[in-house]
Amino acid sequence: MGDTSKTRTPRPRRTSRAKDPVPAETLVTYYRQMLLVRRFEERAARAYTEAKIGGYCHLNLGEEATVVGLMAALEPRDYLFTNYREHGYALAKGIDARRVMAELYGRTTGVSKGWGGSMHLFDAKARLLGGYGIVGGQLPLATGAALAVSYRGSDEVVMCHMGDGTTNIGAFHESLNMAALWNLPVVYVIVNNGLGMGTTVENASAEPELYRRAAAYRMEGARVDGHDVVAVRDAARAAVERARAESKPFLLEATSLRLRGHSVVDPARYRTSEEKARLKAGDPLDAFAAQLEKSGVLDAEARDKLDAEVIAEIDDAAAFADDSPHPDVSTLFDYTYATPVPGESRRLPADPVFPVQGAPR
DSSP, X not given: OOOGGXXXXXXXXXXXXXXXXXXXXXHHHHHHHHHHHHHHHHHHHHHHHTTSSOSOOOOOTTOHHHHHHHHHTSOTTSEEEEESOOHHHHHHTTOOHXXXXXXXXXXXXXXXXXXXXXXXXXXXXXXXXXXXXXXXXXXHHHHHHHHXXXXXXXXXXXXXXXXXXXXXXXXXXXHXXXXXXXXXXXXXXXXXXXXXXXXXXXXXXSSOSXXXXXXXXXXXXXXXETTOHHHHHHHHXXXXXXXXXHOOOEEEEEEOOOSSOSSTTOOOTTSOHHHHHHHHHTOHHHHHHHHHHHTTSOOHHHHHHHHHHHHHHHHHHHHHHHHSOOOOGGGTTTTSSSSOOTTOXXXXXXXXXXXXXXXXX
16 A cells, blocks of 8 residues: 555646536536435445445445536447446436446346446446456457447447556556557546555556556547536547547546545545545535535525435335345356357356256256
């Protein structure tokens, strides 16, 4: 673990805002989506302590503005690849909260039929092509998807989301190199929360302004304030439109500080009490609500009403997940292969290696 006394808040290089003002109803929509992500993740954290969610569970708490801004830049036909911190992206991509929560609970009504869990959400219809538990595992696949789009001559764009720690693995450099060589329509997005698990970016990267790494591949790059939902949307939209029109890759870095530890079981002891207080004071959800109230877009009564609506939606999603069935053991091998494979073993751990004489087959 690095020396966290050197932790610094990443400084965004602001991208230009749209000239036209954002309609009030659009701002309220963004706020509601951010609120939905926040309340969903809070409920997921609670469900994990209740042993309703197993395995690992990584939350988007504090990253709501980045999540919503990025998804607002995509068209429904565009593809998304994410890492394991993907609940909010699934919600903002339009997937029903019921199906997302059911997947976290490991139920058959979930987006991956209960087999994926928190880290492996997948919905081909929504063009969310997976959350990936292996750090950087999504980058080669996203690059391949962009190659397929280019090969077909269609106009979809692939967005590939990752954390700051991913920029130090080989697949990051290999993927960006190929995307630049082949002029692929892919936007790589680094969500830089200043910490790769518990090590600061400054202690892990010789160039802590991570978007600058694009220059090694003659690729355009930019950094944006990830706590500003409209700034994120505008920066991502510019990158997506460029990728669509010119079939050129782009590297976008959003500085977005998570409010909790790396996962729900991480107490984040590497953060000082002063730093935790500073993060709480800079909560992007509260800041956006205050901005909307100051501009007359959303008053306290309307804000409370939205919160009540969202909480009711999350309560309904949790009840739906609770009432949904677990996968049957007999389906354990159903998705091992896409097509039937001769001689495929379906032996369960407790089954004998060889048939027992007289036992039913």
